[in-house]
Amino acid sequence: MPHIFTNRLGGVSSGAYESMNLGVNRGDDPACVRENYRRLAALLGMERGRFALASQKHTDIIxxxxxxxxxxxxxxxxxxxxxxxxxxxxxxxxxxxxxxxVPVLLDGGEAVAAVHAGWRGTALGIAAKALRELGCAPGSVRAYIGPSIGACCFETGPEVPRAMLGLMGAEAEPFIVRSGEKYRVDLKGLNRRQLELAGVPAGSIEVSPDCTFCLHDKYWSHRYAGDARGSQCGAIVML
Ligand SMILES: [Zn+2]
Known part of the structure; x- marks a missing residue:
């Protein structure tokens, strides 16, 4: 199934949005963003791009x-x-x-899903919720976990590990490392584990190794750039 995780490269936006900004509420020139979407449609093999965009508020609403x-x-x-x-x-x-x-894409053959999982969404189990909403046998689902901040850079207070342990119990422990007074949390690993526990075979889950903060020249990182930035996306379509 055509799917993609975009990065900063290959678009027409300039300044803080250079160049492949797909965010529609970040202050970028609409004409540039529209052209970036035209390019995204072409990358997905769509003649006319018909897009449903998530309206994200760190919920677990599917x-x-x-x-x-x-x-x-x-x-x-x-x-x-x-x-x-x-x-x-x-x-x-x-x-x-x-x-x-963390952007998560699910391909169930008869249905597809796209999920935005920040730490709050991860702690709410949003990827597994989307898997249930797919209505496909988990054993036949393919999952793609995209570029996002890695455990190398995602330093948190105690509220993040507490929330993960609250949802997953001991299953969350391998993805939380104490670092002095802080913690380092592997959000990609937590989402992968949630999908495995929900029945997706480990071999059917691809995880990007890229950390958006480490690779801030290639990806937008909110922790690195703050609000003066564009957005990348994960996108999937059944053609
Ligand atoms: Zn990193």
Whole structure:
């Protein structure tokens, strides 16, 4: 199934948004963002890009998307909140945004999902929730976990490990390392483990090794750049 994790490269935006910014609420020139979406559609093999964009608020809300949720223009306002999108519609590309958070894409053959999992979404088990909403046998699902901040750079206070242990118990422990008064948390590993525990075979889960903070010239990292940045995305479509 066509899917992609974008990075900063290959678009037309300039300044803080140089160059492949797909964020629609970051202050970038709309004409540039529209051209970037045209390029994204081409990369996905779509003749006419029909996109449903997540409206992300660090929730665990999964929306069953159809063409009513497709944007005619990517700057049209969304009238829903969802950090995960699921669809069975062919030709509808699902898009989630990330700039350190974890983008997760699921391909169930008959349905696809795109999920935004920051630490809060991860602690709410949003990837496994999206897997259930797919309605496909977990054993036949392929999962792709995209570039995001790695355990090398994601230093947190105690609230993050506490939330992960609250959801997953001892299963979360291998992904939390104490670092003085702080912790380092492997969000990609936690999402991978949640999907495995929900029945996706380990061999069917691909995890990007890239850390957005370490590789801030290639990716947008919120922790590195703050608000003056664009957004990359994860996108998947059934054609
Ligand atoms: Zn790093």
């Amino acid at each position: 929306l069953r998307a159809d063409f009513r949720h497709a944007k005619n223009d990517v700057f049209d306002p969304a009238d829903f909140v969802a950090d995960g999108l699921v669809t069975r519609e062919r030709g509808l590309a699902l898009v989630v945004f990330a700039a350190d958070c």
